[in-house]
Amino acid sequence: MTVNLLDLDAGKLAGFFSEIGEKPFRARQLMRWMHHFGENDFSNMSDLAKSLREKLRERAEIRVPSLVRELDATDGTRKWLLSVGEGNAVETVFIPESGRGTLCISSQVGCALECSFCSTGRQGFNRNLSAAEIIGQLWWANRALGREPGGERIISNVVMMGMGEPLLNFENLVTALNLMLDDSAYGLSRRRVTVSTSGVIPAMDRLAERCPVALAVSLHAPNDALRDVLVPLNRKYPLKELMAACNRYVEHAPRDFITFEYVMLDGVNDTIAHARELVKLVKEVPCKFNLIPFNPFPDSGYGRSKNEAIAAFKAVLTDAGLIVTTRRTRGDDIDAACGQLAGKVHDRTKRSREAA
Ligand code: SAH
Numbered sequence: 001m002t003v004n005l006l007d008l009d010a011g012k013l014a015g016f017f018s019e020i021g022e023k024p025f026r027a028r029q030l031m032r033w034m035h036h037f038g039e040n041d042f043s044n045m046s047d048l049a050k051s052l053r054e055k056l057r058e059r060a061e062i063r064v065p066s067l068v069r070e071l072d073a074t075d076g077t078r079k080w081l082l083s084v085g086e087g088n089a090v091e092t093v094f095i096p097e098s099g100r101g102t103l104c105i106s107s108q109v110g111c112a113l114e115c116s117f118c119s120t121g122r123q124g125f126n127r128n129l130s131a132a133e134i135i136g137q138l139w140w141a142n143r144a145l146g147r148e149p150g151g152e153r154i155i156s157n158v159v160m161m162g163m164g165e166p167l168l169n170f171e172n173l174v175t176a177l178n179l180m181l182d183d184s185a186y187g188l189s190r191r192r193v194t195v196s197t198s199g200v201i202p203a204m205d206r207l208a209e210r211c212p213v214a215l216a217v218s219l220h221a222p223n224d225a226l227r228d229v230l231v232p233l234n235r236k237y238p239l240k241e242l243m244a245a246c247n248r249y250v251e252h253a254p255r256d257f258i259t260f261e262y263v264m265l266d267g268v269n270d271t272i273a274h275a276r277e278l279v280k281l282v283k284e285v286p287c288k289f290n291l292i293p294f295n296p297f298p299d300s301g302y303g304r305s306k307n308e309a310i311a312a313f314k315a316v317l318t319d320a321g322l323i324v325t326t327r328r329t330r331g332d333d334i335d336a337a338c339g340q341l342a343g344k345v346h347d348r349t350k351r352s353r354e355a356a
């Protein structure tokens, strides 16, 4: 079978080069062509020997997901819809802010975890993305955005907060993360690459060992009874164990805190009493909070918390000494906000919410 070179991080690419009888250091040159310069045609790789280019053409390919559509929002947010075959598509979003540019990347086609307030969760699960399809999103965005005139990178941060649960696609995630961090590829710092998880505890421990990047944990509720409903995975990995896992992660993390994400659902998890309970829950964990006003989608059954409720909730946390930011909703006019990334998912699980 033809190898897709985008599936290989530095270690694997060096291994492939030895297999085909080439010096492993040449792999670095190839990585720079593919990832720095966004090149996917061997014939343009001028400083690679012709014989090597021939060999690569025979045995390998650089296959990126194909671009279906590119959308620009009025606030500068950009979204790419990328086809990953068989009618499935995933979305990648770029969010420019002063001093940084963040790319939000998907890890799966759909998601099996069925969080009740998430549009991806409602669509069901089709399959994991390959490492090439994960890094291919950064490849596209990087190529489309280019660099600042001074050579500064436009994409300074990556968050694994698109469609899917990254920690349930562990090996491909780690390969893609390795490429994000590699100086011959995208050269991002560990602190600027964030994996967001709904709390897959064993995989959090493995990530700490294999590739400790910044970690965001989707909390959304201060007690097990409510979290069982909002994030069904909680029935398997309840809060007490999750808090302990967060503490273990912080020992390895490039930042000395966990970011807790908390979606603000009107009348569901946004009262003062919830905020007080939350303060108690996280008191042993070094953390910061990111409150995400709920982004509605058709038939979600939830509403966005009122601004006053968000402010009052935030005040309780801040008064307890916690650092809290409220996420500004971006890219509203192109449905690019959290939880709105729909892509196209053909649910292979044949799950039907209506029947449930
Ligand atoms: N599966 C991972 C990462 C993808 S979701 C996770 O759950 O953490 C990224 C973030 O968007 C999560 O915190 C998720 O809970 C949140 N989110 C999902 N649907 C949302 C919605 N409709 N409005 C606001 N945030 C949402």
Ligand code: SF4
Binding pocket: 111, 112, 113, 114, 115, 118, 119, 120, 121, 122, 162, 163, 164, 165, 198, 218
């Ligand atoms: Fe999956 Fe995250 Fe959506 Fe939950 S919030 S269904 S884990 S993508």
